[in-house]
Amino acid sequence: MLSTTLVLQLLLAISGVTLAAPKPAEYHMFPRVMVRPAHLEVLKIRASTAVNPAAVTETTCLDSFKKIVFHDENVAELSICGGIAGSITKCGGAPASTTGTSGSAQFVLNPVDTGATINISKGRWEQCVRAARAVCPTGSIKATCAGGASTGDVTFTLDNP
Numbered sequence: 092m093l094s095t096t097l098v099l100q101l102l103l104a105i106s107g108v109t110l111a112a113p114k115p116a117e118y119h120m121f122p123r124v125m126v127r128p129a130h131l132e133v134l135k136i137r138a139s140t141a142v143n144p145a146a147v148t149e150t151t152c153l154d155s156f157k158k159i160v161f162h163d164e165n166v167a168e169l170s171i172c173g174g175i176a177g178s179i180t181k182c183g184g185a186p187a188s189t190t191g192t193s194g195s196a197q198f199v200l201n202p203v204d205t206g207a208t209i210n211i212s213k214g215r216w217e218q219c220v221r222a223a224r225a226v227c228p229t230g231s232i233k234a235t236c237a238g239g240a241s242t243g244d245v246t247f248t249l250d251n252p
């Protein structure tokens with residue numbers, strides 16, 4: 092019987108292998124002194140394994156065969172609300188809706204309540220996407236984040252642009 096610790100070690104080992112095998116274009120970045128902060132933040136998103144299922148109230152797997160490149164997804168995730176990378180801790184500007192796009196990935200966010208505006212915190216947003224991805228590991232998604240607006244919840248879709 093596998094112990095929980097062993098399973099965790101295996102999962103960490105698998106994610107370690109993934110991180111240690113970057114795409115050729117990224118590989119050449121590591122010997123350089125300058126690494127873009129947004130790139131480090133993308134790696135942080137990927138390395139995080141904690142899933143809070145309560146962060147998402149409803150998740151629908153739309154098309155599990157849609158090709159959404161993981162790196163694009165991570166960059167698009169930080170591109171909502173005009174960009175929430177670096178020291179930015181929440182969606183600013185109280186938009187009525189917002190998108191985050193990079194390559195093969197596009198997030199579209201809308202408040203559930205009519206007239207509400209989006210002010211989701213970065214932590215809440217990352218938890219919501221992670222929880223939705225735990226339900227639908229591949230392809231396009233429609234899900235509802237708990238909270239994240241001036242009133243009520245925020246729905247999002249992740250699909251090709």
Ligand SMILES: *[C@@H]1O[C@H](CO)[C@@H](O)[C@H](O)[C@H]1NC(C)=O
Pocket residue numbers: 181210211212239240241242
């Ligand atoms: C979003 O707005 C609501 C209502 O004004 C407020 O209670 C909540 O703290 C805000 N959230 C963030 C992350 O600023």
